Amino acid sequence: MPTSAAPIPNRSAEDIIALRRQHLNPSLSMSYRQPLKMVRGAGAYLYDQDGHAYLDMVNNVCHVGHCHPTVVAAGQAQMAQLNTNTRYLHDNIVEYAQRLSATFPAELSVVFLTNSGTEANDLALRIAKTYTQANDVIVVDHAYHGNSPTMIELSPYKFDGKGGRGRPPHIQVAEIPDDYRGRFRKEDPKAGVHYADDLHCAIAAIRARGEKPAAFYCESVLGCGGQVVLPAGYLQAAYAHAHAAGAVCIADEVQVGFGRAGDYFWAFEAQGVIPDIVTMGKPIGNGHPMGAVVTRPEIAQAFMTGMEYFNTFAGNPVSCAIGLAVLDVIQQEGLQAHAKQVGDFLLHGLNEMKKNHALIGDVRGTGLFIGVELVRDHASLEPATAEANAVIEFLKAHRILLSTDGPHDNVLKLKPPMVFSMNNAQEFLMRLDQALSQIS
Structure with a gap:
């Protein structure tokens, strides 16, 4: 007779918080002033212990929706049959590698599998260093590429943040190509090229150390940098500078891949480039720990x-x-086209709202990856950090989950599951309008 697992107690939120503080990593953060206890997920919603539904607008991990039945069934069926390592032959791994590589330009055809985006970025660095026989790396300011020791060294978001040890000597930081508050603005058609020219400084600093650049890392749309869409021409020019110096170019698609960008399956495609290496994680397994590297x-x-x-x-x-089930669902449910349709609706609504709310400084994004930057003054661009966090708490009180990002923590980041609907978008716009009216 099969044994049954011991039941897990149904604890109060207060008891869970106390036990977290006693037994878990003390640096593990919780969202909101009063943390939520979630017990179930479905589609674009999370449900708390009292059955209340919360519209999830920040979870780009559950890419095709929380607990999508097709994905759940695929995992259950295979888990009941076999799970083992890659030293045995199995159809699933070759089928997945074939299906995944088919979504890329023909030049990118070799797949390495990992367990997370961090592992993918870490492995990409090993591959790049081996190929170039070089050591130094160029990254974009405020980037975050993962939580391993090596990736913390590549992440200004961490090494220049609280508890960070500063930039390691073998890492050079290129200027963030932010055409809202950076040196070159949206009205400059050459802003992308001008920002890319900063790689010359990074390359010169590497050569001054007597070293060579191994890699240039760049997210295809900047996440922790504040949901920044790269200015036109940025990656073309930056890749040209990196290649001329002997480096390989790595596109980090951990946040924005798999159709989220709407117009493109991979966000780097919007820049008209083909990277040397692409890394992915988060949405690849819809919450299952999985990542990948694809290269030439x-x-x-x-x-x-x-x-x-x-x-x-x-x-x-x-x-x-x-992973195969996730690819199936994206295709069969038309989620890339859906991301474009709903994303365009959100961008239009937010830009209309900007006319009536001075707190909105900039609206930017692609597909279902959108940033709304809040400022106190449109001339000085003083960040409205406190106001942004007040918006988050207001929305949480109305059962909409959102978060902030960016160097000043003043950018509302919208990256919901891809099944986020037009009705969901309308509800969010209504509540955001209410929040901004109350706060201002």
Whole structure:
């Protein structure tokens, strides 16, 4: 007779907070002044212990919707049959590699599987260093590429933030291409090219150390930098500078890949470039821990040094079954086109709202990845940080979950599950209008 798992007590929020403080990592944060206890998810909603539904506008991990039945069933079926490592032959891993690589330009055809976006970015760095035989890296200011020690070293968001140790010598930081509050603004058609020219300074600093650049990392749309859409021409010019110096170009698609950008399946496509390496995570498994690196064959071949890349869990049959189900759902439910339709509606509504609310300084985004920057003054661009956080609490009180980001923590970040509907968008716009009216 099969054994049954011991039941887990149904604790109060207060008891859970107390136990977290006693037994969990003390740096583990919680959202909101009064944290929420969530017990269920479905589609674009999370449900608390009292059954209240909260519209989730910040979870880009559950890409095709919380607990999507197709994805859940795929994982359950494979888990009941077999889960093992990649040293045994299995159809799922080759099917997934084939299906995933088919979404990329033909030049990007070799897949490495990992368990997270952090692992993907970490592996991409190993591959880049092996291929170039160089060590130094160029990153964009305020970027975040993962939580491993190596990725913290590549993330100004962390090493220049609270508790950070500052920039390591082998990392050079390029100017953030923010055409709202940066040196070059939206009205400058060459803003992207001008921002890319800052790579010359980074490359010169590397050469002054007697080193060579191994890689240039850039998110295809900047996340922690404040939901910043790269100015036109930025990646073309930046990649040209990096390649001329011998570096490979790595597109971090951990936040914005898999159709979220709306017009494109991969956000780098909007810039008219083909990276040397692409990394992905978060939405790839709809909440299941999974990540991937896709690269050119010649770069993958250079990684064949005799040291095997083996990852116990990466590429296992269950993960690949889930990854395949996510790709199926995106295609069968038309979620990329849906992201464009609803995203365009949101951008239009937010720009209309901007006319009536002085707190809104800038609206930017692509598909269902949108930022609303709040400022106290349109000339000085003084960040409205306190007001942004007040908006978050107002929306939470009306059961809409949102968060803030950006160097000044004043950007409302919208990155809901891709099943976020037009009705959801209308509800959000109504509540945001109420929040801004009350706060101003």
